[in-house]
Amino acid sequence: MSLIRLTGVTRVYRSESLAVRALRGIDLAVEAGEFVAIMGASGSGKSTLMNILGCLDRPTTGSYILDGEDVATVPRDRLAQIRNRGLGFVFQNFHLLPRTSALENVELPLLYSDEPLSWSEIHDRARAALEMLGLGDRTGHTPAELSGGQQQRVAIARALVTQPRLILADEPTGNLDSRTSLEIMDVFQRLNGEGYSILMVTHEPDMARFASRIIVLRDGLIRTDRRIEPRSAADAMAHGGDDLDAELEMEIAS
Amino acid sequence: MKWSAVPTMAVRALRRNTMRTLLTALGIVIGVGAVITMVGLGEGARSEVEAQVNRLGQNVILVFPGARALGGVSIGGGSSNTLTVEDALALRDEIPEVVAASPEVRSQRVLVYGNRNWRTPVYGQSADYLRIRQWPIESGRMFTEEEVERASLVAVVGQTIVDQLFEGSDPIGETIRVRGLPLTVIGVLAPKGMSLMGSVQDDIVVVPYTTGFQRISGRSHAMVVNVQVYDEGSMDIARVKIIDLLRERHRLAPDQEDDFTVQTQEEVAALATETSRVMTWLLASIAGISLFVGGIGIMNVMLVSVTERTREIGLRLSVGARGRDVLLQFLNESVLLCLLGGTGGILLGLAATRAIARYAGWPALFSMEAMLAAVTVSAAVGLFFGFYPAWKASRLDPIVALRRE
Numbered sequence: 107m108s109l110i111r112l113t114g115v116t117r118v119y120r121s122e123s124l125a126v127r128a129l130r131g132i133d134l135a136v137e138a139g140e141f142v143a144i145m146g147a148s149g150s151g152k153s154t155l156m157n158i159l160g161c162l163d164r165p166t167t168g169s170y171i172l173d174g175e176d177v178a179t180v181p182r183d184r185l186a187q188i189r190n191r192g193l194g195f196v197f198q199n200f201h202l203l204p205r206t207s208a209l210e211n212v213e214l215p216l217l218y219s220d221e222p223l224s225w226s227e228i229h230d231r232a233r234a235a236l237e238m239l240g241l242g243d244r245t246g247h248t249p250a251e252l253s254g255g256q257q258q259r260v261a262i263a264r265a266l267v268t269q270p271r272l273i274l275a276d277e278p279t280g281n282l283d284s285r286t287s288l289e290i291m292d293v294f295q296r297l298n299g300e301g302y303s304i305l306m307v308t309h310e311p312d313m314a315r316f317a318s319r320i321i322v323l324r325d326g327l328i329r330t331d332r333r334i335e336p337r338s339a340a341d342a343m344a345h346g347g348d349d350l351d352a353e354l355e356m357e358i359a360s
Numbered sequence: 361m362k363w364s365a366v367p368t369m370a371v372r373a374l375r376r377n378t379m380r381t382l383l384t385a386l387g388i389v390i391g392v393g394a395v396i397t398m399v400g401l402g403e404g405a406r407s408e409v410e411a412q413v414n415r416l417g418q419n420v421i422l423v424f425p426g427a428r429a430l431g432g433v434s435i436g437g438g439s440s441n442t443l444t445v446e447d448a449l450a451l452r453d454e455i456p457e458v459v460a461a462s463p464e465v466r467s468q469r470v471l472v473y474g475n476r477n478w479r480t481p482v483y484g485q486s487a488d489y490l491r492i493r494q495w496p497i498e499s500g501r502m503f504t505e506e507e508v509e510r511a512s513l514v515a516v517v518g519q520t521i522v523d524q525l526f527e528g529s530d531p532i533g534e535t536i537r538v539r540g541l542p543l544t545v546i547g548v549l550a551p552k553g554m555s556l557m558g559s560v561q562d563d564i565v566v567v568p569y570t571t572g573f574q575r576i577s578g579r580s581h582a583m584v585v586n587v588q589v590y591d592e593g594s595m596d597i598a599r600v601k602i603i604d605l606l607r608e609r610h611r612l613a614p615d616q617e618d619d620f621t622v623q624t625q626e627e628v629a630a631l632a633t634e635t636s637r638v639m640t641w642l643l644a645s646i647a648g649i650s651l652f653v654g655g656i657g658i659m660n661v662m663l664v665s666v667t668e669r670t671r672e673i674g675l676r677l678s679v680g681a682r683g684r685d686v687l688l689q690f691l692n693e694s695v696l697l698c699l700l701g702g703t704g705g706i707l708l709g710l711a712a713t714r715a716i717a718r719y720a721g722w723p724a725l726f727s728m729e730a731m732l733a734a735v736t737v738s739a740a741v742g743l744f745f746g747f748y749p750a751w752k753a754s755r756l757d758p759i760v761a762l763r764r765e
Contacts, residue, residue: 157759160678162677162678162758182683186677187680187682191680201675203672204376206372214675214676215680217361217365218362218679219680225364264679268680
């Protein structure tokens with residue numbers, strides 16, 4: 107059974123005079139353990155698709171089966187629990203709470219969990235997630251005291267802390283320099299190696315190159331969908347590399 | 361969700377903007393403080409009214425000239441001239457239950473002593489007036505029946521006169537002039553403090569009514585007759601007999617209304633208590649308005665806070681917060697803000713009540729109930745005025761909220 111199965115998903119935004127068809131019929135299956143990059147120009151529908159995949163929005167028509175549950179029609183509160191337990195979000199601008207320690211930022215999703223957790227369990231799980239991201243010595247730091255890369259790793263720790271089936275990353279390297287972007291890609295590849303499924307929206311082809319599957323959207327439809335041999339972020343960091351596969355770049359750009 | 365995390369979240373949010381939090385809470389501090397002060401003063405005033413009514417004397421009946429006004433009573437009216445000195449003496453002499461009756465006349469006069477003068481109410485009364493009022497003499501003596509009969513030029517003065525005219529020195533034996541009449545001071549009254557209406561009761565001169573009527577006030581009729589009855593059980597009988605006797609003396613036909621008004625001490629007490637109760641309500645209502653304004657301040661700040669923290673709300677929704685979790689979080693903040701203000705308001709109210717009570721010479725009364733009510737009311741204000749902003753926050757669309765800059 108697929109982790110994600112979208113069938114005939116459309117999303118139409120209606121205003122008074124016109125209807126904008128952001129998604130025009132998406133069929134997509136993602137298996138557990140995949141690392142998928144979703145690409146596309148702005149207006150291609152990738153943000154809309156991400157919102158639907160993240161259970162922040164519901165399709166106008168079509169079905170969305172996430173981990174065996176049809177989430178296209180469930181009520182708002184149930185969606186909130188699905189987001190809490192099943193999904194982890196990583197955003198372009200991190201979305202950490204200001205003046206709040208890294209540890210408390212990571213604890214946040216656990217506070218909204220249905221699972222009855224004691225405070226010591228909450229602290230332990232948040233600390234473990236931060237340690238996994240190499241931030242064991244930064245738990246008391248506030249976002250202002252952390253670098254951009256460190257902030258994004260705190261955000262990734264926050265996405266992991268509920269042990270979700272799927273991590274959704276929306277332009278996770280958009281606000282980071284290339285060196286730090288490689289670090290984040292390395293983190294994603296390691297998490298993917300540990301069995302986490304990752305869906306990443308990006309407009310940077312050299313970031314998409316670290317995924318194992320690239321989906322390109324255009325005008326609300328999937329234009330290409332292909333599996334690739336992912337490039338190793340660890341190697342790229344070791345070689346300083348900007349040597350993106352020219353053939354792939356052309357294909358994506360077309 | 362983890363409920364025990366909610367208060368911590370609220371404290372953190374409020375500390376993020378300390379100045380704003382304090383200023384917003386100040387609105388509630390003033391509101392709650394005002395309510396507590398007004399209720400406290402009202403309670404103090406009421407107990408003072410009761411004390412004063414008791415000081416009116418024991419088993420006292422007041423007879424006023426003029427008919428009873430519709431729906432109420434005009435105290436100290438004195439506008440009609442229907443009660444004479446002879447009426448007062450007849451009450452005392454012909455009704456066995458009546459042990460004392462003092463025809464009263466009151467007028468504002470300037471007292472002169474040496475090169476000093478002082479304007480004060482001068483009362484004409486009978487020799488047993490102080491007994492009726494249960495007002496002790498501090499030094500010297502009260503005038504006697506003989507002095508009343510002879511219309512002696514003697515006076516008993518209150519503490520204020522001693523302070524103002526004699527600068528605290530012993531006035532007994534000294535002579536003061538009122539309208540050119542030389543009055544010899546023979547006694548000083550024990551100090552009584554301020555009355556409810558803010559007048560100083562010690563600012564008083566008492567002279568024999570014989571002197572007071574013609575020679576000082578120029579009036580021929582009593583403004584009120586203070587009657588003392590033998591004991592409490594005789595009050596009702598005495599009342600009936602007073603009415604009968606006065607009707608007979610005034611030659612009123614059976615179909616004519618009384619041209620005087622009889623009021624027992626209890627009736628005066630009820631009226632005064634009612635008046636102070638109405639006053640308390642009025643003051644507390646005005647104070648309540650300031651609490652309401654404080655609540656609007658809370659609502660305003662919470663709305664600003666929700667707008668400022670739209671992205672935070674979006675994040676919370678995206679990591680699994682339900683609408684009601686967000687609602688609860690913001691409600692908690694506004695309630696906490698109000699409780700903070702409520703606590704400050706109680707302290708402010710206690711201080712203000714104490715200060716005003718000391719100035720006015722009333723007892724300062726605060727009840728545990730009033731404080732509990734203040735806390736409950738401020739929490740309710742927080743809930744009421746915090747609900748709309750919190751509800752607005754809980755209805756945000758996470759996608760829109762996350763993208764808000």
